[in-house]
Each structure stands twice: as structure tokens, then as C-alpha cells.
Amino acid sequence: MLSNISIISGKSSENLARKLSKKIKANLVRSEIRVFADGESKITLNGKLSKKKSVVVQSIYPPVDTNLIQALSLISKAREVSSQVIAVIPYMGYARQDREFLPGEIVTMKVIGKLFKGAGASEVIAVDIHSLIGFKYFTIKTKNLTAIPDLVQYFKKLSLKNPLIVSPDQGGKKRAQEFAQEFGSEYIALEKKRDRKTGKVKIQTKNVNVLGRDLILVDDMISTGGSIVKATQFLKKQKCNRVYVACTHALLMNDARNKIMKAGVTKIVSANTIPGKTSIVDVSNTIAKAII
Numbered sequence: 233m234l235s236n237i238s239i240i241s242g243k244s245s246e247n248l249a250r251k252l253s254k255k256i257k258a259n260l261v262r263s264e265i266r267v268f269a270d271g272e273s274k275i276t277l278n279g280k281l282s283k284k285k286s287v288v289v290q291s292i293y294p295p296v297d298t299n300l301i302q303a304l305s306l307i308s309k310a311r312e313v314s315s316q317v318i319a320v321i322p323y324m325g326y327a328r329q330d331r332e333f334l335p336g337e338i339v340t341m342k343v344i345g346k347l348f349k350g351a352g353a354s355e356v357i358a359v360d361i362h363s364l365i366g367f368k369y370f371t372i373k374t375k376n377l378t379a380i381p382d383l384v385q386y387f388k389k390l391s392l393k394n395p396l397i398v399s400p401d402q403g404g405k406k407r408a409q410e411f412a413q414e415f416g417s418e419y420i421a422l423e424k425k426r427d428r429k430t431g432k433v434k435i436q437t438k439n440v441n442v443l444g445r446d447l448i449l450v451d452d453m454i455s456t457g458g459s460i461v462k463a464t465q466f467l468k469k470q471k472c473n474r475v476y477v478a479c480t481h482a483l484l485m486n487d488a489r490n491k492i493m494k495a496g497v498t499k500i501v502s503a504n505t506i507p508g509k510t511s512i513v514d515v516s517n518t519i520a521k522a523i524i
Contacts, residue, residue, distance in 0.1 A: 237523075238282040238314065240306050242290025244299045245322060248504050249289035251516035252320075256524055258287070263306060273298070275305050286310035287318045287523055288353075292325035293483060293506045300325060300344070304351040311352025318523055319353040322505035322515065323453075323481045327362035330369075333428065341366035348372065357522055359505050359515055360452045360480040377522055379480040379503040379515045380407070384414040386478075386501055386513050392446040393473055400424060400463035404451055411450045411478070422463055433458045435466045442472040453481035454500070457488035464495040474498040482510045 237258040241249030243265050253260035261279035268274070288310055290303040303321065310317045329340035348356050348370065355373040360380075367374040387395075397419035399408035405421040412419035423436040447467055454460055454477070464475050475497050482489075482502035489510070492500060504511040 236282050236284040238279070238286045238310070240277065240281070240286055240288045240310055242288060242299070242302055242306055244291045244293065244302070245289045245320075245507075247507055248291075248322060248514075248516055248519075251504075251514060252287075252289060252519055255516050255520040261286075263302075265302070273302070275302060275309075277306075277309060281310060281313040283313060283315065285316045285318065286314035287320055289320045289322070291323040291505055292321055293323050293481070294325075294485070296325040300347075304347055307348070307351040307353050316354045317352055319348060319356045320519055320523070321356060322359045322503075322519070323483075324358040324361045324366070327358075327366045330363045330366040339369070342369040345370035345372075357519065359503065359519070362452055375522055377515070377518050378410070379505070379513065379518065380410050381414055382503060382513050382515050382518060383478045383480070383501065384411060387415060387448060387476070390476075392448075394445045396420065396442060396445050396447050398422065398442075398447050398449050398463065398467065400449055400451060400459045407452060408450050411448070415448075422466070424459060424462065426459075431456075431458070433462050435462050437466070440467070440470055442467055442470050444471070444473050446474045446476070447472050448476045448478050449497075451477070451479045453483060454479050454488060454492070454502075455483045456485050457492045460492050460497070461495045464492070464497055468496045476501065478502075480515075481506050482508055484508065484510070 239253040240261045264276045266274045288306045292299045326340040357375045397412040399421040401424040408419040477500045480503045500510040502510040503513045
């Protein structure tokens with residue numbers, strides 16, 4: 233038992249924190265949450281914290297603000313005892329708000345960088361953060377891990393017909409390339425256009441040769457699933473075989489899972505950065521290597 237490391241389990245990442253503590257044989261400290269009638273919550277830690285190093289594990293998925301406040305509170309409490317506090321934020325909420333797209337918009341990642349430092353974090357570790365630009369606003373140490381090798385391991389076990397890796401847009405081209413390299417196959421990236429005001433997505437690619445092939449649509453995160461639905465519909469019209477979806481973070485808001493399955497997807501496979509029905513790929517080993 234590595235008693236010089238404490239793993240503090242936030243409510244949003246209990247399962248992942250437990251797996252992580254087992255992997256590195258560290259002391260697991262659970263958090264209890266009591267929610268009051270007015271919506272405020274009180275956190276109590278059950279267990280003894282290490283004086284040397286504490287690792288707070290808390291994903292910031294919806295309810296984003298609640299999970300963010302709880303992450304900061306856990307970091308602050310850990311810092312009272314431990315000389316080093318690592319914040320493992322498997323899914324970093326607000327990472328899409330990394331620049332001023334329209335005049336007057338607040339760059340929330342700038343604020344979050346200050347909050348993590350102010351709470352007492354020595355280092356912040358995320359998994360497949362949506363944009364690395366967000367980490368540029370942090371003045372403490374940051375690390376971005378990738379779940380791609382873990383996701384690839386899952387797909388290597390499947391019997392796929394002439395598989396092709398597909399990115400639903402040009403922004404994810406590098407990710408698809410990395411996935412394809414690790415998997416040992418080719419890749420393509422579709423062209424899409426999103427209306428900044430309405431959020432509507434349109435595929436602009438004309439034709440691709442995917443006839444009879446099994447496809448793996450690769451993305452870092454799926455929120456409403458609009459891009460995945462449009463890409464699947466387009467690829468099915470091109471007479472592909474099965475379509476799988478591989479993503480790190482499956483937010484799957486507003487019945488997105490059903491919409492994606494209805495579009496013709498065989499299976500959605502995601503990492504356990506966000507717990508849910510699709511989160512069957514464990515990233516605790518990848519995180520363990522980064523904190524020891």
C-alpha cells in the first residue's frame with residue numbers, strides 16, 4: 233500500500249478513482265455529498281490523507297458547475313494536508329471555451345486556470361482535452377493524456393471487414409490519423425460546416441469510397457451527437473458496411489445515444505472518463521502511469 237499517495241474520489245468519478253487506487257496500490261479516500269434543499273452541497277471526506285501527495289479524481293461533466301465546485305473544494309481540502317495535490321480531471325468541462333469566438337465572450341478556460349491554482353493544485357491532468365489552447369492559460373503544470381491506445385485495444389479484439397478510420401470533420405483529422413496508426417489501417421476526414429449561431433451541422437464532402445467496409449468514426453467527445461448522426465447518414469448513403477463510434481468522452485445529451493443508434497450506428501464505445509452505458513474502455517492504467 234502506497235500510503236504516501238492518497239486517491240481522493242470525487243462523486244463524478246468514483247469507479248475510475250477506485251480502479252486507479254487499486255492499480256497504484258494507494259489509499260482510497262471517498263467523499264460523501266449532502267445536498268441541501270437550496271441546492272448547496274456539503275462534502276465530507278472519509279479517510280486519512282497523505283501528507284506527501286494527494287490525487288483528486290473528479291470529472292467535470294454535467295452538472296458542470298456543480299462538479300467543478302466539488303473538484304475545487306476537494307483540491308482545497310487536500311492542500312490543507314498534502315504538500316502536493318494532483319488534480320485528475322478525466323473530462324475537462326469548459327475546454328471548448330478556449331478563445332473569444334464572438335466579441336464580448338468570456339474565455340472560461342482562463343478563469344478555470346486561475347481557480348485550480350487558487351484552490352491549491354500543483355498539477356492538472358486531463359484525458360483528451362478538447363483543445364490544448366485551454367491549458368495555455370494555466371500557470372501550474374498541466375498534462376494531457378490520450379485514451380486512443382486504450383480504445384484501439386478494444387477494437388483490435390473485434391472482427392472487422394476491411395476497416396477504415398473516419399473523422400467526422402477536419403478538426404479531428406490528427407486524432408483519426410493517430411488512431412489509424414495505432415490500429416494499423418487507413419483513415420479519412422470528412423468536411424463539415426457548423427453554423428456558429430444555430431449549431432446546425434452540414435457535411436460538405438461529396439463522395440468517398442467506403443463500399444462494404446466497416447468504419448470506425450473517431451471523435452474526442454460526443455455531446456448532442458449531431459456531427460456523428462450527419463456523418464453516419466452520409467456514410468450509409470455511400471454503401472458502407474457497419475459503423476462503429478469510438479470516443480473518449482460520451483456526454484450523450486438529450487437522447488443523443490438513441491439518435492445515433494437510429495442513424496445506423498452498430499455500437500458506441502467510449503472511455504470511463506464519463507460513466508455511462510457506453511463507457512466500456514478503462515483508462516485507469518494510462519492515468520496511473522502519469523501520476524506515479
